Amino acid sequence: CSSDLWTFTKPARPTRHRVLVVGVSVAIRMTSGWYRAEAARRQLEHSRTQAELQNLKSQLNPHFLFNSLNILDCLVCEQRTEQASAYIHKLAGIYRYMLQNEEETLVRLREEMAFVGMYVDLLQVRFPEGFRVETDIPDEAMNRHVLPCSVQLLIENAIKHNSVGADRPLVIRIVAGAGAVTVSNNLQLKVSGTTSTRVGLNYIRQQYLDLSGIPIGIRRTDTEYCVTLPLL
Secondary structure, three states, X not given: OOOOOOOOOOOOOOOHHHHHHXXXXXXXXXXXXXXXXXXXXXXXXXXXXXXXXXXXXXXHHHHHHHHHHHHHHHHHXXXXXXXXXXXXXXXXXXXXXXXXXXXXXXXXXXXXXXXXXXXXXXXXXXXXXXXXXXXXXXXXXXXXXXXXXXXXXXXXXHHHHEOOOOOOOEEEEEEEEOOEEEEEEXXXXXXXXXXXXXXXXXXXXXXXXXXXXXXXEEEEOOOEEEEEEEOO
């Protein structure tokens, strides 16, 4: 028979280095899991805001087009052919801008304001009295960026919720400076009290947070409503 002896050794205690490595590994896995969950949450939020934007477009575009065609019909019936022709070209320019920038994340403020100019011209045909837009934008601000249609949307909201008339003019001011552009209007809410869904503002707010982490500013007093958009 063999007389070999079997020796049993006590397992070595984990060294301080090994404990540190294991701890770091667990922390990395936990952190990675948090980042994955956060990325999934942000993607879900982004998808939701995109869906809200599509819903917003489906509401605004037919409404705006309906009003525009009614105005165009009036111009044609009154044989104001030059105005009708100019109106058609501006209406086409508005939809061209929207189609060209449908997939764009940002546009230069200069491009957005050219679009806003055409939009305001059409509104002034619809509201020949009691509607005015004033701008004060330095040239350097024109080369900064905003969300496509964001300034236009704020003007649309002002028209939607406030009365417009010769006796109670609606004045919208667009002012840029200190890294932001501000759109404000005097408050004269419609008696009908159209309920705001805030879909447009929520979309703008979330897009700015996703792109830059910078929130938009919203301020309302008894006499004024004001929204400030960061210039990126």
